[in-house]
Amino acid sequence: MRVEITSKDRIGISQEILSTISQLGLNVKAMEVGSGLTSLHISQCKLSFNQIRVQLLKVVGVIDCFPIELLPTESREQHLQALLKRIPDPIFDIDTEGKVISCNYQSHIYTNKHIESLFSIPLETVKHRKASAVEVSFEDKVYHAEITPLWAEGGFNGAVIILKSLNRIGHQIAMFQSGNEASDLNNIIGKSKAIETLKQQVKKFSSLDLPLLINGETGTGKELVARAIHQQSERNEGPFLAINCASLPEQLLESELFGYVAGAFTGANEQGKPGLFELANGGTVFLDEVAEMSVYLQAKLLRFLQDYSFRRLGGTKEYIANIRIISASHQPFEVLVTEGRFREDLYYRLNVLNLSLPPLRERKDDIGLLSEYFIAKAAEQVNMQKPSISVEALAHLASYNWPGNIRQLQSVMFRLVALSNSHQLQLEEVETILKEFNTGSYSEENSLTMYDVKSWQEAQEIFERSLLAQLYPSFPSTRKLAQRLRVSHNKIAMKLRQYGIGH
Incomplete structure (x- = not known):
């Protein structure tokens, strides 16, 4: 039985209440005292509530007494546990000795277990670090453990450990990249024949879990279409992670894709870091401007696409990625392959399915x-x-x-x-x-900042496209335009074809 007693706030009233309960031959299992409020948990009670109430009201200063379901602390604990169970991440509360006090995940198994046996994290490591994340293995899965030490006046008072799966982190990154907005067929706006055809292709390619290459001029919405395909596919519960291959130097792009272990290179995170191929597990990775990859990374991506296995930079452990690769470029791959700027075998790997976006x-x-x-x-x-x-x-x-x-x-x-x-x-x-x-006073190339331009190549192509689009109406043939710009007829013909001008 649990009872709550309201009373005047005076010295000694709590002791008198306990004496009354003791005289009734009752055992108090728990007691909580506040200002003018006393809550009791009476165990193995053989008296009725009314019998107890009559005696408690005789205590000077007691105003009333009524039954309750839970003590205030028990009620707060119930609410907290209900809240924790709604959180998908495993959360562990540990004491000063490193043992689990409570957790929201299979508590009957892990309560009283030591963190070193669960996560291979020494207690001293927890004590001497600020709130931060470390990579741990738990139930044969890799997690990022967010450790928050708790401190009291007497020193270390335990810690809270939250385990975040790489897949969940991938979802959070995907939400950040997309601005929290899902992209589906409704985001592909238009009713023209070209767009209706495109939407039909999106539906068809969404059901095929194969590499897809999207071609289209700058500004045609390649990432939007890639997101729509992901949302329509069976992978839509997994993350969609995008990266622009032209915006990062070779080593940084490699580490972003494949991840790295601790100490892999100067400036690396001391705990290592998973790459997009790990974080997107079960989902889709979108490689924008894939044609800008270095020859070295092209070879490494080709090896990855053979069986989707990889190692982190500096590591020896083999990982298998369950992802779909969608890549895109605004450059003509046939020209790039012919010129030796893009591997022909990688092109065939990426181009299992092909989608061309209309300008x-x-x-x-x-x-x-x-x-x-x-x-x-x-x-x-x-x-x-x-x-x-x-x-x-x-x-x-x-x-x-x-x-x-x-x-x-x-x-x-x-x-x-x-x-x-x-x-x-x-x-x-x-x-x-x-x-x-x-x-040109407000042309696309002049409106771009140094942060908008992803590479020298892109800046050059934006300028070329704008220049040719402006001059072509006045010089409406490859011969006249070549004479005006003092370059070869073949070069102008190739550029007009590349940018879709005059066709």
């Missing part, structure tokens, strides 16, 4: 839908009412060549909304901004 100039029927979508997004971002757009303005947008594709259209629409003072975007505003793009 915006080949799907101009979608410009209206895309414009409305970006206008709504821009208005929401700048916290203003969504403006409409005039028919004339839309027609002008549809007549433009869009060398920067959807990314450029998005930039134009955001700029229009941000600068407009009216409830409708007019033709004059569109003409002004597109003129700035064409003259």
Whole structure:
């Protein structure tokens, strides 16, 4: 039986309550005392509550007495355990000797076990480190153990250890990369024939758990499509992790993909670090601008794709990755392979399935839908009412060549909304901004910062595309354009083909 007693706050009242209980021949198993409140857990009680209450009310200062289900501490513990059970990560509370006091995962097995026998972590290591993470093995799985030592005035007072699986960490990284927004077929906006065909291909390729290579010009939405394929696939419960192969130097890219062990190189994390191939287990890894990989990394990726086994940098342990590889590039692989800049055997490994994304100039029927979508997004971002757009303005947008594709259209629409003072975007505003793009005062290459450009190659290609798109209307043949730029006819023909200009 558990009872709660309200009383006046006076010295000695708790002792008198205990004396009364003792005189009744009852045993107090637990007692909690607060200001004007006393809670008792009476074990093996043979008296009725009313019999006990009558005697307690005789104590000077006792106001009332009533039965309760749990003591305050028991209630808090019940709520805490319910909360902990909802947390998917195993959490262990250890005492000053390193033994498990409580945990939210199979507590009947692990309570009173020592952390050294569970995780091979010496107690001294826990005592002498700040809150941090170490890699541990638990039930034949690799976890990151987040250790938080607890300190009291007398010194070390135990610790809390949270185990996070690599897969869960991968999910958290994926959520961060995507901005917490899922991408599916509804995010592929458009009703043109090209987009309807693309959506059908996305559905088909989502059901095929094979490597996929996506080709498309810069700004056509390659990562968006890759995310949609992942979300439609049976791997959608696993992480989707993306990396731009052009944005990192060779050694850093290698460590990001394959991970590394402690001491693998100067500046490495002292505990080592898992790579994307580990973190994405059960999910998808998206290799953007895969054509920018060095020859060395191309060879290492080829070996990985043979059986999906790998070792961390500096390590000897063999890992098997259960992932799907989706890669992408805006460069023509046929040219890269011919020039010896990309391994032919790796190209065939990555290109089991192939998806080509149409440039915006080949799907101009979608410009209206895309414009409305970006206008709504821009208005929401700048916290203003969504403006409409005039028919004339839309027609002008549809007549433009869009060398920067959807990314450029998005930039134009955001700029229009941000600068407009009216409830409708007019033709004059569109003409002004597109003129700035064409003259270069607000061209894509000038709007890029050093942080936007992923490589010298990309910056060069953005400039080439913009230059050719501006000059082609005035020099509408490969011969005239080659004469104007003082280069060979073949080079201009190849570049026009590469950027889809004049076709």
